Each structure stands twice: as structure tokens, then as C-alpha cells.
Amino acid sequence: MFRTTLTTIAGAVLLAATVASADEIKPAVVFDMGGKFDKSFNQGVNDGVMRFKEETGIAYREFEVTNETQREQAIRKMAQRGSDPILGVGFAQVPAIEAVAKEFPKARFTIIDGVVDLPNVQSVVFNEHEGSFLVGMIAAMASKTGKVGFVGGMDIPLIRKFACGYVAGAKHANPKIVVIQNMTGTTPSAWNDPGRGAELTKGQFDRGVDVVYAAAGGTGTGVYQAAKDAGKLAIGVDSNQNYLHPGTMLTSMVKRVDVAAYNSFKSALDGTWKPGFQALGLAEGGVDWALDEHNKALITDKMKASVEQAKADIIAGKIQVHDYMSDNTCPR
Amino acid sequence: MEEAFVFVALTMNATIRVATPLILCAMAGMFSERSGIIDISLEGKMLGAAFIAASVAAVTGSPWLGLAAGIAAASCLALLHGFACITHNGNQVVSGVAINILMSGLTVVLGIAWFQRGGQTPSLEASARFMPISLPLSEFLAEVPILGTLYSRLVSGHNLLVYVAFLAVPLAWWVLFRTRFGLRLRAVGENPKAVDTAGISVAWLRYRAVLICGLLTGIAGTYLSIANNAAFVRDMTAGQGYIALAALIFGKWRPWTAFGACLLFGLLNAIAIRLQGVDLPGIGEVPVVFIQALPYVLTVVLLAGFIGRAVAPKAIGEPYVKER
Numbered sequence: 001m002f003r004t005t006l007t008t009i010a011g012a013v014l015l016a017a018t019v020a021s022a023d024e025i026k027p028a029v030v031f032d033m034g035g036k037f038d039k040s041f042n043q044g045v046n047d048g049v050m051r052f053k054e055e056t057g058i059a060y061r062e063f064e065v066t067n068e069t070q071r072e073q074a075i076r077k078m079a080q081r082g083s084d085p086i087l088g089v090g091f092a093q094v095p096a097i098e099a100v101a102k103e104f105p106k107a108r109f110t111i112i113d114g115v116v117d118l119p120n121v122q123s124v125v126f127n128e129h130e131g132s133f134l135v136g137m138i139a140a141m142a143s144k145t146g147k148v149g150f151v152g153g154m155d156i157p158l159i160r161k162f163a164c165g166y167v168a169g170a171k172h173a174n175p176k177i178v179v180i181q182n183m184t185g186t187t188p189s190a191w192n193d194p195g196r197g198a199e200l201t202k203g204q205f206d207r208g209v210d211v212v213y214a215a216a217g218g219t220g221t222g223v224y225q226a227a228k229d230a231g232k233l234a235i236g237v238d239s240n241q242n243y244l245h246p247g248t249m250l251t252s253m254v255k256r257v258d259v260a261a262y263n264s265f266k267s268a269l270d271g272t273w274k275p276g277f278q279a280l281g282l283a284e285g286g287v288d289w290a291l292d293e294h295n296k297a298l299i300t301d302k303m304k305a306s307v308e309q310a311k312a313d314i315i316a317g318k319i320q321v322h323d324y325m326s327d328n329t330c331p332r
Numbered sequence: 333m334e335e336a337f338v339f340v341a342l343t344m345n346a347t348i349r350v351a352t353p354l355i356l357c358a359m360a361g362m363f364s365e366r367s368g369i370i371d372i373s374l375e376g377k378m379l380g381a382a383f384i385a386a387s388v389a390a391v392t393g394s395p396w397l398g399l400a401a402g403i404a405a406a407s408c409l410a411l412l413h414g415f416a417c418i419t420h421n422g423n424q425v426v427s428g429v430a431i432n433i434l435m436s437g438l439t440v441v442l443g444i445a446w447f448q449r450g451g452q453t454p455s456l457e458a459s460a461r462f463m464p465i466s467l468p469l470s471e472f473l474a475e476v477p478i479l480g481t482l483y484s485r486l487v488s489g490h491n492l493l494v495y496v497a498f499l500a501v502p503l504a505w506w507v508l509f510r511t512r513f514g515l516r517l518r519a520v521g522e523n524p525k526a527v528d529t530a531g532i533s534v535a536w537l538r539y540r541a542v543l544i545c546g547l548l549t550g551i552a553g554t555y556l557s558i559a560n561n562a563a564f565v566r567d568m569t570a571g572q573g574y575i576a577l578a579a580l581i582f583g584k585w586r587p588w589t590a591f592g593a594c595l596l597f598g599l600l601n602a603i604a605i606r607l608q609g610v611d612l613p614g615i616g617e618v619p620v621v622f623i624q625a626l627p628y629v630l631t632v633v634l635l636a637g638f639i640g641r642a643v644a645p646k647a648i649g650e651p652y653v654k655e656r
Binding site for chain 1: 349
């Protein structure tokens, strides 16, 4: 009798141990070319996964891609080592995730900023045009010269989507506003070229721009530095970048990639992870404009009121912001 | 009219900013190559100097210490190149490429180890950088039409290292063509045997040449990371060392023509940046891709069509071995 009880207990303990280890997940994240300290997009993801690690104590594997050929290798390596879920960062990883997800149908993948239509992939995209609309309004209201600038990273539809929303917002606040747009380059190195970003920004300032919005990953640091050196205003992107240069940073178009990254790991841990497509906009809190102690001196009550009004109108559907990626055009 | 003038002045300004590291590197390469040492490692030396200068400036808060450290780093690399090519008669291209690859990796590794920012150095405060200086009388003379505007907009308002770069050109010309050292340096690149026969040490001359090269590339790297920008970023030289080498060959290994070639590359780059998103009369907005290809297309056209044969120093690339 005693022996059977002992065996049962031992068995139960053993069973519990196996269940516990099944609960544990082995998440992995593959950052893209900007690197996890780009103070912007990748860093947002890094913040999210670090928060997950702090809260749950579960370690994750990570890899920073430094050239294009490494993406698929890195993701495949993670899958081979049994990592699950695997988080891919950025539109450029779409083909890599697609290829690897087919080879490892049991592993779960999350892609941020891109769409992969497979049963084991979760695709998270953001309505950047809505957030850009709001910061465009702020830029137009803060500009004294009536000219605002935009510096994009690599010339791709996603960045045009930022630009298009920004222009629409600026025109919404001031129909006569002039928007000067530049793209840093046409190759992935455009995400990490602060020298060229600064040069483009100086060129815009020379043409009368006094507020510049950068959607350019690591290149943005050069844009903000140039704005600071010239005493003009700049708008950050993806992460809240207001702290970088208080007094220069007018606001930031915050894209909650950290939340998306955190949720991907957390939902896998909780067993609520679901494949499919999610678009996070203003209504879902996926994008927003940033107001904190670093920029509150630059934002007047009137600016705040009209931006909050526009935000409510967009959520209610009263203002329709055009999505460049829906038809690859931007209405003038 | 006034607007067009301002546009030209601003484009020239951007040209100067972009051309500065090219000029310094081209002059550096000229000293090395005129003495017979091929220097493909301009890129790597500049990158190493940029990293060390930014790191030292970030830690000490002094741009001068940053500059000194940048020059020291580039000079060490130059000595390494010299040790391989002059002392051990190694292949100069291989040694140069090795330095480039080494620096591309080492800067990031050290950057991650020292600052934990993925290979970037911390952003520098204004006091730790070489900031633009306005020359005397520039505000006063700004009111004078044309000349005054030129002076205040174009000549004044750059950082110290820009002026150093522009002074380096006449200085390089004077050293190479008007001093005994310059004569010997050119001779050792053409016919080292004759120089040796005259009782002058070939190795010591060439070492001095690569050291000058290290000094100038050190200034160029420092310009990139703590004068024009405010931090070091991975691979921030972005091929400018190679462009400078091209400018040197383009300018037939002569200071003034190489200087002109650097300004041309800078101008094309500045125009490319400014033409983006501008509606050109009669053409409309030109696609970004075309604008960005413009400097390279023009380079090919100019090289193929207008520049005659460039003759390299005769003994370039050949290690000097004394006959026994």
C-alpha cells in the first residue's frame, strides 16, 4: 500500500515536472539591419522582449542580421534549435519567414511589419498612416515657415505609407503647407546611414523647412542631430524618441512594436497565440503620438486639442486617412 | 536671381562638407602611392580613426584628444601596412584589404564591448565636437552683395577640420614639388634603385610617406565621427576611402587635379541630394533611383570620355629588394 502510494506520488511529481517543462517556451527573435540599438524600430522590439524576459524569467535567443543573406539562415537556425515562437522583425524578413515556416510547420512564427499567409504564422502590421497623419498635423501647426520635411529610409511602399499619411495630416492642419520629401536610398544600407540623413536634412533646412519627420531607422539619429545643430524641430518614429534631444524633438510617431513583440511571446506562453493577420491602428493603441516631459514645452494646448480631436475622428471613421499600400498611390 | 544664387551657394556648401574627407584621403593616398606603396586601406584607416576619435571624445569630452587619438590609431595602422609591405615585402593590395576587413569588424566588436550600443558610440555633446566656426567679419560682410554673401555663406561657418582639409592641398603640393623630401619621395616611387644608389634609405622614405598617409586619414576619420556627425556608426565611411582612391587616379596622382576630382564627386553627391523630390522645369520630378545613380553614371562618362590616360608612379606596388 505504502509502496503504491509512493509510486503514485513519484509518478505525479514526474508528470508535474514534464507538464512544467512543456509550459516553458523557447522564444527567439531575429532583428533586422538597423540593429537592436537603432533607437527606433528594432529597439522597440528589443524593449518588448526584454520586458517579457524580466516578467517571466524566460530567456530568449536573439540574432542581429548584418547583411541580407543572414536573414533566412538565422531564422532557420533558430527553428532547427527548436525555438518557438520565432519573432521576425521587419518587412524584409517576409520571404525568409515564408520559406522557413513551410519547412517547420510545427514551429510558430510571428512577423512584424509584414504579411505571410501560412497557418503557422502570425502577421502583425500597423496603421502607420494614421499615426503619421497626427504628427503631420503637429508639424504643420508648429512650422513657422509653412514648410515641413520628411526623410524616409529605404524607398519602399511602407515608407511611402508613412510619408503619405504625414502629408495628409499636414494638409489637414494647414492646406497651404509645403512638404518636401526625401528618401535616403534604395538599398537596406539606407536604414543605417546617419551621415546621409544629416545631409538630406540640411538640404531641406536650406529650402526653408523647419520641422522634419524621419522614418528611417538608424539614419534618423543623423536627422535629429542635424535638426539640433540647426536649432530646428524634428519628429521621431517607431519608439518614443522624445528623450533623445529635448527641445528639438517635437514629438514621436509611436508604433507599439514593443507591445506586439511582448504579446507574441506572452500569448505563446499562455497558449493563446493565434496565427493570422492583425492590423494595429489608433483604435487598438498600435500607433499614437507621444507627449511626455521632454516635449510638453513644445506642444501648445491648441495643438494638443486639435490632434486629439483628429484622433477621435479617425477612430470614429469621420476622417479617412489614405493607406498608400492599398493602391500604391498617394492622392495629392 | 537671388534665389538661384542662394541655391548655388548652398549646394557649394554641401559640396564642401561631402568633399572634405575625400580630399584628406586623396592627399593621404597621394603621399603613399607616390612613394610606391599602393594604399587600398584608406577606408580601413579612416574607419578605425573615426571609431577611436568618437570613443575618446565620448569618454573625455574633448575633441582635441579625440583628434589626437584618431590620428594615432590611423598612424598605427599605417605602420602596420608599412611593416608588411616595406619591411617584409608583402603584397600591398592584400595588406590593404586585410586592414579594411579588420577595421570593419574590430570597430563594431570593440564598440559593443565598450559601450553596449550595438557598435555605436554615445552621441556627443557640442563641446566634445568640432563645431562650425564663423570667421571674423562674416556677419558684418554678409550685407555686401555677392562677395560678402560668398564669404559669409561659403567660406565662413565650417568646422576646423574642413579648413585643415583645404589647407592640406597647397601644403601637399608644396611638400611634394618644392622640397628635397618631396623630390626624393617622388623618385622613390619611380626608381627606388636610383635613390638607393644615391645613398638614401628607401625604407625610411617610404615609412615617412605612409606615416603622413596615416596622419591625414586620421584627420579624415575624425572629421566623419566627431565633426560632421556626432557619433561613430558601423561602417560609417561607406566606401569613401575607395572614392578618394578613385579621385586620386582620376586626378593622375597630382594634388590639384585630385582635389578637383574630389570636389567633383562632392558636387555630384550634393546635387543628387538636393535634386530629390524637386520638380525640374520641363521634366517633372525625377525618380529617386535615377538621381542616386547620377554621380556614378557621370563618373563613368567622365572617366571614359574626358580624362586621358592616367600614368601611375613606375615602381608602385613593387616591394624594393636590394640586389645582393
